[in-house]
Amino acid sequence: MNTTAVPAKTAQPSRQGEITSMAKRWKEKRGGLILALNDSQNHHAYIPRDAAMALGIELGVPLARIYEVPTFYNYFRLKSPGKHMVSVCMGTACYLRGGAKLVDATGSLLGIKPGETSQDGNFHLEMVRCLGCCGLAPVVTINGEISAKMNETSLREQLTLRVGKGGN
Numbered sequence: 001m002n003t004t005a006v007p008a009k010t011a012q013p014s015r016q017g018e019i020t021s022m023a024k025r026w027k028e029k030r031g032g033l034i035l036a037l038n039d040s041q042n043h044h045a046y047i048p049r050d051a052a053m054a055l056g057i058e059l060g061v062p063l064a065r066i067y068e069v070p071t072f073y074n075y076f077r078l079k080s081p082g083k084h085m086v087s088v089c090m091g092t093a094c095y096l097r098g099g100a101k102l103v104d105a106t107g108s109l110l111g112i113k114p115g116e117t118s119q120d121g122n123f124h125l126e127m128v129r130c131l132g133c134c135g136l137a138p139v140v141t142i143n144g145e146i147s148a149k150m151n152e153t154s155l156r157e158q159l160t161l162r163v164g165k166g167g168n
């Protein structure tokens with residue numbers, strides 16, 4: 001394991017408060033690094049590099065370990081997901097009712113594959129497991145807002161609506 005010392009004060013000054021707070025919250029807990037990185041991702045929708053480094057410093061975790069964790073778990077994102085997070089459910093009920101078609105349709109509409117962000121930075125596509133509302137299958141969430149019984153047409157409308165608003 002790399003125990004190279006990392007430079008102090010690597011977080012953007014505006015983030016230092018949040019970093020200190022997250023580190024303080026999880027420092028003494030088992031799995032504290034994972035929990036702190038989860039906090040960071042919840043806050044930014046991904047884990048900014050400087051935030052990960054600063055968290056490592058505050059938690060006393062070597063640099064190599066800081067990157068080992070988020071690169072091992074698919075759950076963690078190391079790049080900004082863009083303005084709009086499009087999550088297509090691929091749980092069993094949604095899959096059987098056309099989830100895979102929705103992934104393909106979203107991908108071709110936006111020119112991206114699952115896990116990618118569109119070039120304009122407006123959309124990020126991900127596949128998720130059961131969202132707990134199988135009776136509404138197939139389900140897509142955009143920025144956490146659930147759209148039920150989706151098909152390619154309704155999905156296109158949802159995405160166009162957001163593009164029509166200048167991607168905001």
Ligand code: FES
Pocket residue numbers: 089090091092093094095129130131132133134135137139
């Ligand atoms: S399988 Fe999609 S909500 Fe349950």
